Amino acid sequence: xxxxxxxxxxxxxxxxxxxxxxxxxxxxxxxxxxxxxxxxxxxxxxxxxxxxxxxxxxxxxxxxxxxxxxxxxxxxxxxxxxxxxxxxxxxxxxxxxxxxxxxxxxxxxxxxxxxxxxxxxxxxxxxxxxxxxxxxxxxxxxxxxxxx
Numbered sequence: 001x002x003x004x005x006x007x008x009x010x011x012x013x014x015x016x017x018x019x020x021x022x023x024x025x026x027x028x029x030x031x032x033x034x035x036x037x038x039x040x041x042x043x044x045x046x047x048x049x050x051x052x053x054x055x056x057x058x059x060x061x062x063x064x065x066x067x068x069x070x071x072x073x074x075x076x077x078x079x080x081x082x083x084x085x086x087x088x089x090x091x092x093x094x095x096x097x098x099x100x101x102x103x104x105x106x107x108x109x110x111x112x113x114x115x116x117x118x119x120x121x122x123x124x125x126x127x128x129x130x131x132x133x134x135x136x137x138x139x140x141x142x143x144x145x146x147x148x
Contacts, residue, residue: 022094027054027062030091037087045083048074055101062088062096065103072100 031054039046048071049064056063066072074080081098088096127134 022057022059024054024057027057033091034084034087037091038083042080042083045074045080048080049084052100055103060095060097061099063099063101065101067103069102072102075100 035046035049038049048066051068051071052064052066052075054062055065064075066075075084075098084098085096088094088098123134
């Protein structure tokens with residue numbers, strides 16, 4: 001032996017947590033982990049992603065809906081896009097191309113799309129939220145009657 005210690009083979013790269021199928025349902029399942037991983041490195045970007053919602057998967061492309069134009073601009077920054085891409089790769093074992101859409105309201109798996117409400121439903125919700133009660137015409141007092 002020549003006196004130099006035998007070097008051990010280099011450590012293999014860390015494996016991804018799991019290979020995730022490239023479908024929207026699978027993306028929904030691990031999206032909170034992506035947000036947490038990004039948030040641990042960059043709180044602002046993590047907050048932006050917390051508001052984002054995966055809405056489409058097409059091969060390697062993942063489309064995220066964002067409700068704020070300012071948040072969309074932050075997410076589209078090349079450094080931020082790279083950070084999100086790296087988090088996705090580390091968690092899924094796959095590379096992704098990201099695209100962002102501005103939407104009025106992001107729809108997520110745990111938050112169904114809003115439904116139209118009737119006038120009665122809005123009145124009932126208002127009364128419940130404000131602990132209000134409906135007055136009949138006889139019970140209603142106008143400001144003229146109060147002497148105001």
